[in-house]
Amino acid sequence: MDYPTKIFNHNFTRYRLVCILVILFAHIINTKAQTPISEIDFLLDKAWEHHVSAQLLPSLKEATKALELANTRHYDKGKGEAHFMIGHALLHIGLLKEGLKHMDEIKKTDYYKKKAIVQSEIHRLSAQFYTKLELHQLALREYQKQQKLLGSLEGEKKTMSLLYLYSNLAYTFKKMEKIDSVEKYTFRQLDLLHTLEEKDEKVHLQYVSTYDDLGSLFIHKKDYDKAQAYLDKSLTTVEKYNIPIFFNTMIFLGKLEKERGNYKKAVIYYNKAIANTIQIGDRSALRNQYKQLSDFYREYSLGQEEANQYLLAYSRLNDSLETENKLVIDTALGHILDAKDKAENRNSSRYRNVIISILIFVLLLSVYFLWRARKNRDVLKEREVILNEKEKINKALSEAIQENKFNDLLTLARSNSPEFLILFTELYPEFIHALKNLDPKIRNTELEFCAMAFLNFSSKNIAEYTYVTTRAVQIRKNRFRKKFGISSDVDFNLWMREQVEPIELNR
Known part of the structure; x- marks a missing residue:
């Protein structure tokens, strides 16, 4: 055997060994990536616990991690539930367009396609996104799709889905200022509640909420006797079942007395609402009530000093909440971008594996330096694609946030929200x-x-x-x-x- 032939055989053997090592390495990495399904379910359970206790960021973090593992494991149910919980968290945080993307993703799963209750809830959640975006016709279309699915449900699932549907429809029509429709669906909600046993705590809370909505509705219609009757029923339910959250009932009773001209009595109810929000720790509601009372004292000349004290309390709490809300949004955006980076890395990794497989074959027929040159060019291209995608994502998120702010401003103005002037000053x-x-x-x-x-x-x-x-x-x-x-x-x-x-x- 001549010397050049020996060189060729030696290099060929080395390349074949390299190929075997690459395949073994890829197999080891792939084996480590096989996350047990139980771990994904555990993360989803933790995310749900955080969601129920209104801990949005921990819920978002756990659900995002579960989604990443479910994608790696091709666990369809895990992907569906993770998208649902991420969407729920983003709805409450206010990242609406990003949340709607998760609604689109869940519709691609078999988990969504095979279960009517899941389809029903996704249509309802999508409608809530559209309502917040002031896209009311799209919201109503989603509610219609949900209503068609209710015939496939039975028992408690059907009853509770229908109950929440009526409640959400009433809220959307209130945003559209269609008072007759608000009244129609609020009374349907009340009629449905009468068919349920009053042993469940969820039913008690729903009764209070429905009575409060009817009280507010009849205050708006200036039918003060009916408003009083329903608010009294709400108060009776609160006292009967020792319900800890009742500040909305106090607020509506205060508004009713204000409309009747009983300003001092209205103040008593407003102060009871403040006491309840302090007791339950709802700082956002407390901030709004401080502003409401400050304006009320000033508008009806009930005491300039008291008005200033409530305004000062509002300002301090508002500054604190604004800082916290900004931190929540920034952190949530960080989770979203991290998840997208990881998804891009996974796709890049898969693409890279294909390229490596091709290059392994090329290694058997070509020289090492040519292989390395081609590999370097591929890596540079992948890095450029990743950088471009990141720039597009950042630009899209920035535009979405600015677009939402002006729509939010109009919504705050129409609802006479104390936050209207704050956002207007910013814009x-x-x-x-x-x-x-x-x-x-x-x-x-x-x-x-x-x-x-x-x-x-x-x-x-x-x-x-x-x-x-x-x-x-x-x-x-x-x-x-x-x-x-x-x-x-x-x-x-x-x-x-x-x-x-x-x-x-x-x-």
């Missing part, structure tokens, strides 16, 4: 600065009124959203005309928008 700081230059002592309630005019709400809209008469809104506009020297022949809303130019209203 249009120039306008707030311009008004404060004109009047350094301008109050927050005046800023809120001017902000609604800036958004081009009509006098009728402003009256509806702030629960006053159109005449009261016109009087308030006349006061501002005198204060700022606005001529009577100048459009009030146009004057407000011209204070800062250019500002994009449609973002």
Whole structure:
């Protein structure tokens, strides 16, 4: 055998050994990746426990890890349940478009396709996403799909699904300002509750919620006797079953007394609501009630000092919650991006294995340096793809957050939320600065009124959203005309928008 032939045989044997080692290594890695299904189920159970106790970030973390392992193990049920819990967490955190992607992913699983109860819940959860996004027609379409599936369910699953369907429909129609539909589905919910035994704690809570909704509905319709009757039933249920959460009932009783002109009695109920939120530790609800009481004391001249004290308490708590909420969103986005990076790495790893298999064959026919050159080019391409995907993801998330903020602003204005001015100041700081230059002592309630005019709400809209008469809104506009020297022949809303130019209203 000549020397070149010996060299060739030696290299061929070495390449064959390398191929065997690569195959063995890949087999070892693949064996380690075979996560037991029990571990995935354990993670999903932990995620559900965190979800029930409203610990959203731990729930999101556990469910994301379970999803990663379920994808590796090709565990269909694990993938379906993980997507569902991730979507639930993102709904409450406020990352709505990202959550809807998980709803689309769960629909690809056999876990979804084979179970009517899962399909029903996914349609209901998707509808909640659309409602928060103000896409009400899409939400109603999802509820219709859910309702068609209820015929396939039996027993308690069917009853509870129907109960939650009526509750969600009433909420969506309330957002659409269709009061007759709200009343229709709230009474259907109450009729269904009457068919259930009152032994279950969930039923007790649902009764309280339904009575509160009816009380609020009849306050809106100015039928104060009916409102009182339903709120009394709610209070009786709370006392009978020793229900710990009842601040909404107190708030609606306070609103009822306010509408009747019994301001001091309304304050008593509002203070009971605050005491309950402190007792149960609901800091978000407590913040809203501090703001509500501050405005109430100021609007009805019940005491400037008390109004300032509640406003100070609101400001402190609001700052704390804003910081915490930002941390929650940032952390949730971090989990999402980490999960996407890992998914990309898995795909890259699979792609790389295919390339390696091809290269192994090439190694048998070509020289080592050619193989290495091709490998380096492949690696560089993969890195470029990963970097481009990361840039696209970051850009898409940023655009989604900005788009949601303006929609959230309109929603907060329509619901007369105390958070409206906070978000408006964040979006249009120039306008707030311009008004404060004109009047350094301008109050927050005046800023809120001017902000609604800036958004081009009509006098009728402003009256509806702030629960006053159109005449009261016109009087308030006349006061501002005198204060700022606005001529009577100048459009009030146009004057407000011209204070800062250019500002994009449609973002």
